[in-house]
Amino acid sequence: MICHNRRYLMYISQNYSYAILRPLEKYILSQGGEVMWFLEGDEVNHEYLKPNELKLVNVSDVISWNPDAVFVPGNMVPNFIPGLKVAVFHGFNAGKVNRRGRLDHFEIRGCFDLYCTQGPETTGPFLELAKKYKYFDVAETGWPALDPLFTIDPSNPFNVQNDERPTVLMCSTFSRHLSCAPILFEKIKELSQETKWRWLVQFHPKMPKDIVEKYKSLQNENLTFVETDDVVPLLKAADVMLCDTSSVLLMFLIQRKPVVTFRNRSPSNYLINVDNIDEVEGALEMALLNTESQNKIIGDYANHIHPFNDGQSSARVIHKVNEMLDCGAKRPPKPLNILRQLKLRKKLKYFNW
Known part of the structure; x- marks a missing residue:
């Protein structure tokens, strides 16, 4: 070559x-x-x-x-x-x-x-x-x-030493009729005040500024809002993703990690999709169980969309x-x-x- x-x-x-x-x-x-x-x-x-x-x-x-x-x-x-x-x-x-x-x-x-x-x-x-x-x-x-x-990165800034809590990455598209961010704000506010999970939040760069500012206001010891041109370190650091219909969820699945979606337009068996706000917490808990059957479904789908992990x-x-x-x-x-x-x-x- x-x-x-x-x-x-x-x-x-x-x-x-x-x-x-x-x-x-x-x-x-x-x-x-x-x-x-x-x-x-x-x-x-x-x-x-x-x-x-x-x-x-x-x-x-x-x-x-x-x-x-x-x-x-x-x-x-x-x-x-x-x-x-x-x-x-x-x-x-x-x-x-x-x-x-x-x-x-x-x-x-x-x-x-x-x-x-x-x-x-x-x-x-x-x-x-x-x-x-x-x-x-x-x-x-x-x-x-x-x-x-698919490379080891010991300097990933989103890996927190001595914090063994599961990490939830929330991502959302900017389109108002597809975005989960405006609808889930109060639920994320509630969950981020608890200490059982660590939250990372990252949105599409075209997300309306008012939504971005609202989520920035939630930052505390449990939640970090991230503005970046490179989402890969976030994907590597998280254990589960919460998303909507954004294609970034497919990047997460390729790692053989679970994704919870809110009102996804094309719900499938490799996703844990919910339509009601009150179902979000339970769905995240289910995803973090990492059952063998769910892992196989995710793995099969990952091989279909991106079989290369070298x-x-x-x-x-x-x-x-x-x-x-x-x-x-x-x-x-x-x-x-x-x-x-x-x-x-x-x-x-x-x-x-």
């Missing part, structure tokens, strides 16, 4: 994308490749870049740098940026339906040359789409964002990308998407032709 003298661009538009792409960056650099970042739009914080990470300021700089491959944890990337366009996804398939009535995870927007899927659950549908559209490849690699999930998904992604670059296979052209590309040019203030 040769990365030497090749250039790889990390193209992001959200803060959570840093953690998704950094395992790829680490692997590329270890193999002698070059990495640059391009931060699109106003929703990504440039201060989250590390001192040793380099960015390109505008599209003209990106084009001049001429990357060999572009990694995107979002839905779109401009066609006027050079390089093999690689979709690595911003999360798992959570079953969310877009305004067209289609599963958003499998929406094809004509931007990518390669989709790197996370496991059998998504590989099959993308292979069928590849047969239909013919202009992109599909490789089941696992998700690079999870590589750190921490080597980044290596598999780069292997496939370099293989495609080496062979230079010709595929049918991607759709022109003229209107979409014009919108991207306007957004990025790039009008050179």
Whole structure:
């Protein structure tokens, strides 16, 4: 696998994308490749870049740098940026339906040359789409964002020494009609005043500020509210998750740990789902029993969505990308998407032709 003298661009538009792409960056650099970042739009914080990470300021700089491959944890990337366009996804398939009535995870927007899927659950549908559209490849690699999930981290700041209480991680999506955070506030306030559990609370970065401030006000010796661009250390530190319909719950399940959901839109046997506020505490207690039957159900599902637990998904992604670059296979052209590309040019203030 040769990365030497090749250039790889990390193209992001959200803060959570840093953690998704950094395992790829680490692997590329270890193999002698070059990495640059391009931060699109106003929703990504440039201060989250590390001192040793380099960015390109505008599209003209990106084009001049001429990357060999572009990694995107979002839905779109401009066609006027050079390089093999690689979709690595911003999360798992959570079953969310877009305004067209289609599963958003499998929406094809004509931007990518390669989709790197996370496991059998998504590989099959993308292979069928590849047969239909013919202009992109599909490789089941696992998700690079999870590589750190399967490595030992003795310095995890959320592991508390000499505190043997079970740790509950509460996560929630920002969508008001899906979010459990506003509804469960009083219950979490009540439970966090007890000492039997340690609570970590982390929300989607788009969560309304008023909800964030309410939960921040609950902080005490039993509950910590965490704002971070990297949820992996929290996932590793917790024993059970309380969530709603956010795809982050799938990341937790992959560790073979139990998840309690509140009014999940797609309740399944690998989740302990409740619809009433008064059922939350009992469901968490049940989850912490870690019964053999429940562990098997969770394990089977984890193998279906992400069978890789070796921490080597980044290596598999780069292997496939370099293989495609080496062979230079010709595929049918991607759709022109003229209107979409014009919108991207306007957004990025790039009008050179």
